[in-house]
Amino acid sequence: MRTTAEYELFPDAPSERALARARWLAREGRVTEAADAYREVLASHPLLKPCWAEYFELLRRGGRAADALRVAEGAAAQFGESAFALTLKGAALTELGRYREALAVLDRAVESDPDLALVWHELGYAAYRLGDGNRALLALDRAFALEPHTETLRLRGRILRDAGRYQAAEVAFEGAAQAAEHGEQREEAEREIATTRRYGFYAPRRPDQLSPAERWFADTGTVVLTPDAGPVAPSDAVLVKAFFEVARDSGWRFGQVVALGPLRPAWEDLARALDAPLVARTAFDPEATPLVVAERPLAADASWVQLGAAVREHGSGLTFVLEHPAEDPAQTGADVIGVLTDAGERRLRMPNPAHAMSEAQHPAARCAGRRLHAA
Secondary structure, eight states, rough: OEEEEEESSSSSHHHTTTTHHHHHHHHTHHHHHHHHHHHHHHHHHHOOHHHHHHHHHHHHHHHHHHHHHHHHHHHHHHHSSSSSHHHHHHHHHHHHTOHHHHHHHHHHHHHTTTOOOHHHHHHHHHHHHHHHHHHHHHHHHHHEEEEEEEEHHHHHHHHHHHHHHHHHHHHHHHHHHOOOSSHHHHHHHHHHHHHHHHHHHTTTGGGGGGGHHHHHHHHHHHESOOOOOSOOOOOHOOOHHHHHHHHHTTOBBBBBBOOOOOHHHHHHHHHHTTOOEOOGGGGGGGGGOOEEEESSOOOHEEEEHHHHHHHHTBOOOOOEEEEEEEEEOOTOOEEEEEEETTTTTTTTOOOHHHHHHHHHHTSSSTTTTBOOOOO
């Protein structure tokens, strides 16, 4: 599908202007209001295919696959067994995990209009979800030949990366960045490039051959100190010792250790080992190369968000948490994690400071480019 970011917000054609409000709401993340706006447009412009496609994509990206299928059925009522309507249906079936049914429907769409790039793009995506990488790449090549498109290049990059073909994947993502028409697309492609380079750090192993901690670093750029299986869950003292070893061997020097949440003996031990004062959040100084520490990410704590943002903005210091939920990799806010947890229980892992140090020094790590030597 095409994302709303690929359209101008205020196009000139009357039919396009009708979509401006819905597109704006979608870009602002106001999904419910955007869905209502798209339905209003369809009520007055039932033959406007971009509206059907964007409304469908809004629901699909929101995880509402069943609702997306109903939109596809509505498109079929307007356009019959056309390639466009069949493509929406096939895409919806893909999101529902009904991959073979999806491919059958998309094959019918190809027969109806073999020159519609969107059909080939969705066929490639369905084949990818089914695990048929070769068919997926062939379909995407056809889609790109018919209509050069950044989203097709991004999908091609993901398929190549999953196959461990990191250099080829990076080329595809670089092409997507160059072909991007909007800032959102370019930023997403650049994130994919960084992710691919981190995965390439583990070559020749494929992504599915990496440990959970290694995949965490590849996906987020955040270093996990405990990548290796161990007999017991690591204690606070073990994690703090591992962090100190990475800091010592990397030559990091912090001017202060800023503790958030309850004061823990581990923070006193870490501050003593680092020869840096342990201070409260109110004494945070972004110019002092601070180390901001917490037991776990404090998503509901404004100080955690603010101090982490200040560290990144000033390019000085690090954020470190002892543990982090394994099921929530997005927006961790931490540069270094001690150990991942499952349902609040620390995994049975053991630290590997040398491995963590090599990840921290990667050019695409979250902490890359930071000043980590206190004056």
